[in-house]
Amino acid sequence: MPGENLSRDEAHERAALLSVDGYEVVLDLRSAVGDSAEAVRTFRSETTIRFRRTGEGTSTFVDLIAPSVNAVSLNGRALDPAVVFDGSRIAIDGLAEENVLVVDAQCAYSRTGEGMHRFVDPEDGEVYLYTQYEPADARRVYANFEQPDLKAPYRFAVTAPEGWTVWSNGAGEQDAEGVWRFAETAPISTYITCVVAGPYHYVTDSYERGDLTIPLGAMCRKSLAKHFDADDVFLITKQGFDFFHDNFDYPYPFGKYDQAFVPEYNLGAMENPGMVTFREEYIYRGKVTQAAYESRANVILHEMAHMWFGDLVTMVWWDDLWLKESFADFMGSFVNAEATRFTNSWVTFANNRKAWAYRADQLPSTHPITADIRDLEDAKLNFDGITYAKGASVLKQLVAYAGRDAFLEGARRYFKRHAYGNTRLADLLSILEETSGRDMKAWAKSWLQTSGVNALTPAVTYDAEGRITELAVVQEGGELRPHRAAVGLYRFSPDGELVRFARAEADITGARTVVAELAGEEKPDLVLVNDDDLTYCKIRFDEGSLATLRAHLGDITDPLARALCWSALWNLTRDGLMPARDFVSVALAFAGRETDIGVLQMVHAWTKSAVTLYATPEWREEGGRLLAEGGLRELRLAEPGSEHQLTWARFFAATAGSDADFQLLEGLLDGTAKIDGLDVDQELRWALLSPLAVHGRADEGRIGEELSRDDTATGKRHQVRLLASRPSAAVKAQAWAQVVESDTLSNALVEATIAGFVQPSQRELIAPYAEKYFAAIERLWADRSIQIAMDVVKGLFPGLQDSDETLAAADAWLTAHESAAPALRRLVLEARDDLARALRAQACDRLAA
Numbered sequence: 138m139p140g141e142n143l144s145r146d147e148a149h150e151r152a153a154l155l156s157v158d159g160y161e162v163v164l165d166l167r168s169a170v171g172d173s174a175e176a177v178r179t180f181r182s183e184t185t186i187r188f189r190r191t192g193e194g195t196s197t198f199v200d201l202i203a204p205s206v207n208a209v210s211l212n213g214r215a216l217d218p219a220v221v222f223d224g225s226r227i228a229i230d231g232l233a234e235e236n237v238l239v240v241d242a243q244c245a246y247s248r249t250g251e252g253m254h255r256f257v258d259p260e261d262g263e264v265y266l267y268t269q270y271e272p273a274d275a276r277r278v279y280a281n282f283e284q285p286d287l288k289a290p291y292r293f294a295v296t297a298p299e300g301w302t303v304w305s306n307g308a309g310e311q312d313a314e315g316v317w318r319f320a321e322t323a324p325i326s327t328y329i330t331c332v333v334a335g336p337y338h339y340v341t342d343s344y345e346r347g348d349l350t351i352p353l354g355a356m357c358r359k360s361l362a363k364h365f366d367a368d369d370v371f372l373i374t375k376q377g378f379d380f381f382h383d384n385f386d387y388p389y390p391f392g393k394y395d396q397a398f399v400p401e402y403n404l405g406a407m408e409n410p411g412m413v414t415f416r417e418e419y420i421y422r423g424k425v426t427q428a429a430y431e432s433r434a435n436v437i438l439h440e441m442a443h444m445w446f447g448d449l450v451t452m453v454w455w456d457d458l459w460l461k462e463s464f465a466d467f468m469g470s471f472v473n474a475e476a477t478r479f480t481n482s483w484v485t486f487a488n489n490r491k492a493w494a495y496r497a498d499q500l501p502s503t504h505p506i507t508a509d510i511r512d513l514e515d516a517k518l519n520f521d522g523i524t525y526a527k528g529a530s531v532l533k534q535l536v537a538y539a540g541r542d543a544f545l546e547g548a549r550r551y552f553k554r555h556a557y558g559n560t561r562l563a564d565l566l567s568i569l570e571e572t573s574g575r576d577m578k579a580w581a582k583s584w585l586q587t588s589g590v591n592a593l594t595p596a597v598t599y600d601a602e603g604r605i606t607e608l609a610v611v612q613e614g615g616e617l618r619p620h621r622a623a624v625g626l627y628r629f630s631p632d633g634e635l636v637r638f639a640r641a642e643a644d645i646t647g648a649r650t651v652v653a654e655l656a657g658e659e660k661p662d663l664v665l666v667n668d669d670d671l672t673y674c675k676i677r678f679d680e681g682s683l684a685t686l687r688a689h690l691g692d693i694t695d696p697l698a699r700a701l702c703w704s705a706l707w708n709l710t711r712d713g714l715m716p717a718r719d720f721v722s723v724a725l726a727f728a729g730r731e732t733d734i735g736v737l738q739m740v741h742a743w744t745k746s747a748v749t750l751y752a753t754p755e756w757r758e759e760g761g762r763l764l765a766e767g768g769l770r771e772l773r774l775a776e777p778g779s780e781h782q783l784t785w786a787r788f789f790a791a792t793a794g795s796d797a798d799f800q801l802l803e804g805l806l807d808g809t810a811k812i813d814g815l816d817v818d819q820e821l822r823w824a825l826l827s828p829l830a831v832h833g834r835a836d837e838g839r840i841g842e843e844l845s846r847d848d849t850a851t852g853k854r855h856q857v858r859l860l861a862s863r864p865s866a867a868v869k870a871q872a873w874a875q876v877v878e879s880d881t882l883s884n885a886l887v888e889a890t891i892a893g894f895v896q897p898s899q900r901e902l903i904a905p906y907a908e909k910y911f912a913a914i915e916r917l918w919a920d921r922s923i924q925i926a927m928d929v930v931k932g933l934f935p936g937l938q939d940s941d942e943t944l945a946a947a948d949a950w951l952t953a954h955e956s957a958a959p960a961l962r963r964l965v966l967e968a969r970d971d972l973a974r975a976l977r978a979q980a981c982d983r984l985a986a
Contacts, residue, residue, distance in 0.1 A: 141202060141225045141923075143273060144512045145454055148284040152453075154192040155232075155282070157289035159321075161185040162279045165296045166303075166334055169246065169255055170264050177204055179243040180253065184280040186238045188289075196230035199238060200276035200283035202252075207241040227280060240280035248883040249922045250403035252277025253332070256883075258400075260360040260849045264298075265335035267399040267414055269407060272455060272516045275327040286453045286559040288324040295319075295332060303334040306411040308352075308393050322410070323390060324557045326451050331409035333397045338362035342371045344378050349388055351378065354395040357420055360849060361398070364422050370396060373434045373477060377441045380476040384545050387552040390449055396437070400850055401885040403924055406436050408443030408465070415440075422851060423820035426780035428735035431479040438477075439469035445552055453559045455516035459506045459585070460560060462520070463528025466490065470529070481696060485735045486533075487670040488700040490526040492739065495590055495675065495708060497522030500970050502963045503588040506531060507562050507581075514960035517923050523588075530673035531584045537621040537671040538580065539573035547572040580619070589615035593622065593645065594677035595664040603660040609651045610643070610666055614675075620645035624652050625668030625698065626661035635685070635692040640668060662689075665698055675712075676705035687719070691727035700736045707743045710751060713977040716985035717751035720744070721760055725767040734780050741788045749897045750939070751978035753986060764792040769801075777814020786815055786824075793828045794898075802829060819847050823855040830859040831896050837863075854889045861893025869894060869903055876929060877913050880921065887925060891932035900937050907935035907943055911950045918961045930961065934968035939975050947972065 165181040186199070202225050206218035211229050221228045229238060246255035246266075251274045256265045268275075273283045293305045295317045303309060306329075307320035322330075337356040344351040353374060355367045374396070378389065391410040402416035419433045446468070447461030470490070473482035497503065502518075506528045510516050536544045547569040555564060562585065566577040591614040598606045610624065626639040638661070641654035663682045667674055678686065686702055693699040706723060709715035724744045731737040748760035768789035775782035793802060802825045804810025805817055817825070826843055829835035837860060844856040861872040872894045876887055894903065910933055918926045935943055947969035951962065 142512050142514055143200070143283065145456070145510060148286070148454060151197055151282060152284065152286050154190060154194050154197055155188050155287070156191050157282060157287050158187040158189060159289050160187075160279075160281065160291045161294075162291065162330075163294045163296075164278070164332065166253075166266060167296060167298050169266055169334075170298045178246045178255070179204055180246065181207075182240075182242045182244045182279045184238075184240045184242075186236075186240075186280070186282070188236050188238070188282075190232045190234050190236065195232045196228070197232065199227040199229060199240065199280050200225065200273070201227055201240065201242060201280040202274075202277045203242040203244045205243045207243065208239075209241075210239045212236055212238075225276070238280075242280065244278055247277065249925050250401055250884040251922055251924050254399075254401060256400045256850075258358055258360055258850060259853055263336050263359060265337065265358055265400060267333045267335075267397060267402075268331050269403065269414065270328045270330065271404075271407060271520075272328055273513045275330055278332070281327045283327050284454070285326040285328065285451050288326050288451065288557065288559065290324055291322045291330055293319045293330075293332060295334060297334050301334055301336055302339065303332065304354075304356075304395055304397070304412055305332050306330060306391070306409060320392070325410060325448060329407075329409045329448055331407075331412040331414065333395075333399070333412060333414065337397065338365065340365070340367040340371075342367075344375050344394070346378070346382055349382075351389055352393040354393065355398075356395070357398040357417060358400060358850075361417060361420050361422075364420050365398075366420075369430070370433075370437065373437045374441070376476045377438045377472055380472045381441065381445065384548075385445055385552060386549045387445060387449070387556075389444060390556070391444060401883055403884055406440045408440045408447055408461075410444055410448040413440045423818035424780075424783055424816055426734045426738070426784060427479075428485070428738055428780075431473065431482060431485060431735065434477055434479055435469040435473050435482065435485075438472045439465045442468035442472070445548075449552060449557065450555045451559050453561055455510040455513075455519065456508060457561055458508070458510070458516070458519055459524050459528045460562070460565065462524045463506065463532055466525045466529035467532040481733065483670065484697045484700045484733055486529070487697060488704050488733075488736050488739050491530055491670075491673070492704060492707070493522035494526035494530055494673070495522075496711075498527055498588065498590045499974075500967045502967050505588050506585045511959075514923065514958060517927070518960050518963055527590075527673060533670070534584065534621060534672045535569075535580070538619075539569060539575050539577075543569070543573035543575075583616065583618040587616040587618070590673065590675055591615070591618060591620070592675040592677050593620065593666045593672075595624065595666050595679050595682070596649075597664060597679055599660055605656055605658045605660065607651060608655045608664070609649050610645050611649050612645060612647065617647055620667075620672040620674060622666065622672045622674070623668040624655060625665040626655065626658055627663035627665060627693070627698070628659070628661050629689075629692070633692060634694050635663060635689055636694055637665075637668070637698070642671075645672075663693075665701065667701065668698060670697060670701055675708045676701060677709075678705065687723060690723060691730035696733045696736070699731070700733065703731075703736060703740055703743075710743075710747060711974065711978065713974075713981040716982040717747040717978060718756060718760060718982055718985055720747050721752075721763060725763060728767075729771040729774065734784060737781065737784055741784070741791075745791060750936075750975045751982060753979050753983045754939075756982065756986065758794075761792060761794050765789060765794055765798055768792050769798070772812065772815075777812075778816070779814070782812075782815055783821070786812070786821065790824050790828055794832070799829060799832065799834050802826075803834070819852075823847070823852075823859075827855075827859060827862065831862045831864065831898060833864045835859070850885075854885055857886050858889040858893040861890045862896055864896075864899055864902060866902060869899075869906070873906060873909070876933070877909075877917065880925075884925060884928070887928055888932070891928065895932065895937065897937060903935075904938055906933070907938045907946060910935055911946055914950075914961065914965070915954060915957055918958055923960075926961075927964065930964045931968065934965070936968060936972050936975070939972060939979070941976070944969065944972055944976065 163183040206222045209216040276283045295303045303317040305319040309319035339356045342353040398417040406415040442465040446464040452460045470482045470486040473479045570577045594611045596609045623642045643652045663685045710720040772785040
């Protein structure tokens with residue numbers, strides 16, 4: 138990635154020098170189809186930029202990453218591409234007050250999901266294109282000033298292969314010459330411009346509200362059309378528009394609203410105004426649980442929130458990425474709960490999204506929500522659990538602190554005051570102070586400008602009659618913050634259910650806060666700090682409450698309270714305060730009674746991690762056997778045809794380890810075994826076949842037979858993953874070479890190969906690659922695109938070689954490479970910390986043995 142970085146200082150200097158009046162971008166994409174004699178397949182990109190010099194200076198640069206530049210002219214003066222273009226920048230000087238720059242380049246199609254991604258559908262041979270830019274890959278498609286605060290209107294014109302349709306941010310139509318021409322956009326940033334082109338299956342609808350009509354579209358590859366439930370996508374879309382128009386008092390400002398589900402996508406989705414892109418995995422090829430549909434709805438609403446938070450009003454620089462991502466993440470759950478059928482979305486948020494935040498906030502790379510982003514590499518890594526999930530958690534705390542009405546009124550004023558502009562933290566805080574009457578600077582200092590997560594623990598004393606004399610909340614962990622939190626008291630009902638009988642909200646400040654309102658209450662069986670999940674913290678328990686959970690977690694009737702308790706026990710396990718085998722015991726006792734399917738799926742993931750990472754090596758085999766036995770037991774007990782049955786089937790497959798387990802999986806695949814109500818569709822078939830490949834019971838031929846049943850893009854990814862998962866030294870050597878020594882695989886197949894290579898049951902087989910990893914990563918970082926480099930560095934870190942020797946090897950690399958790219962060092966440091974955490978948890982588990 139040499140020369141491709143852009144620093145914050147460079148961006149600020151350029152923004153002080155110029156303002157952009159508009160772009161005209163002309164793309165010729167006819168080269169996307171047919172054979173190509175080029176070593177790198179390219180397309181022609183012609184860009185005209187009109188801009189003004191508004192500051193001191195007469196020279197600057199334009200961003201462009203392209204194999205070659207045909208011509209450059211500034212104000213009619215030809216510039217020699219060989220002199221002014223260095224591979225990632227075009228240097229220009231002699232600026233006038235008003236300028237016209239024209240760049241004619243050959244840009245490369247991408248196989249990494251960055252820039253103009255090109256995909257060939259193995260099912261029918263059709264070619265599909267889409268763009269993905271955030272944070273700075275528009276420069277791979279057209280010349281531009283690649284920074285968020287140089288907004289401008291855009292006009293796109295695209296020539297495409299015959300029979301294709303092309304979409305962009307604005308409404309478009311094909312002219313008499315066959316060129317697709319698009320309406321000029323409102324002023325937007327480079328990273329949210331977009332082009333989608335190909336023979337996509339396209340469905341239309343419309344959203345109407347008074348005088349406002351928004352044309353709606355949804356699209357996917359033709360071969361996925363039979364699985365595409367566009368009606369549900371449109372339903373959630375309309376419900377989202379209803380909510381945002383009810384509460385934001387600012388009509389959707391970007392005309393049409395298309396949503397494209399595209400292949401080999403690196404992200405969940407991207408908020409390009411008028412042309413939102415999603416990973417096509419949100420189109421479900423087989424039976425999935427309601428948690429999957431809830432997740433998709435959350436993403437649809439998250440991206441829609443960005444139309445206001447991020448697209449209409451955009452951060453000046455990536456320091457304030459949270460100004461869009463935290464709000465969108467919060468709004469995804471907020472709108473899901475209030476406007477759609479997924480009324481329990483805050484349960485998912487507490488159990489799933491916050492787990493991501495807790496992990497990120499305890500890494501050595503943790504950072505304040507308002508981060509210090511020095512350059513684009515820093516920005517790329519800050520699309521993380523802090524910017525998204527912690528930020529959203531803190532906004533939930535803000536709503537509790539300032540009030541819902543004040544929060545939404547602040548949003549309304551923010552949009553109207555800064556429409557089509559760029560903002561910083563202070564711009565939002567000043568408005569929230571207006572609407573709430575609260576000191577937002579002090580709140581922001583505690584919550585947005587510090588890092589780390591607090592732990593809240595109840596300290597309770599009782600009188601001789603068993604009534605509470607004092608209940609205090611003890612706060613620990615770094616910066617002590619003000620928390621608006623609820624404390625719930627729970628006891629057993631005559632029916633044996635664990636129900637709340639008292640609750641109090643309080644402002645938790647400092648190291649110890651007494652909750653006076655709960656004095657005099659009867660002794661509870663469970664004290665739950667942060668009941669209702671109002672704040673962002675790790676929940677701890679007093680000894681009596683912890684004993685209650687070990688024996689009765691499944692008796693808690695409230696799904697949110699139960700989810701909070703599951704999450705708290707998992708945090709205790711990760712922190713080395715609860716033995717991994719104890720967490721597994723609780724999970725096996727009560728997961729079968731968990732009614733919330735999303736919570737159940739998280740508990741399944743946590744129990745697998747507990748055995749794989751946090752249990753002592755000596756207990757892993759026993760732990761794995763217990764998981765498989767428990768999974769099979771619950772699979773047979775689950776209601777036939779239910780989503781719980783499907784979830785337990787997948788869990789059993791993922792934990793299978795004995796001959797009897799494998800024989801059952803083989804029987805389910807060949808039809809000689811049956812579990813009443815379990816529909817073994819194609820996606821489940823791959824899940825059942827996976828452990829057979831990992832344990833050497835499905836060879837290349839058997840995997841090939843499955844591909845012949847499912848010769849699709851998804852089937853190909855499964856095949857690649859399973860081939861790399863086989864227990865063979867030769868297989869591992871080939872997989873390593875394909876990812877590390879070669880750059881021919883697409884992003885999706887790199888991901889699949891890594892997923893197959895890294896298998897917990899094959900620790901000894903992949904042990905030799907630990908040393909090779911540390912020898913290769915700096916070269917990889919220099920040679921590959923940042924997305925692929927990140928995937929490889931994170932995915933192949935030898936974390937399964939969980940020993941002090943691997944920890945020492947990571948430390949040695951960090952010591953010897955102090956001048957390596959900060960983003961690369963951060964990834965290694967984070968993986969090293971995960972390993973150190975696993976070793977501490979294993980030490981805790983060893984004591985329990």
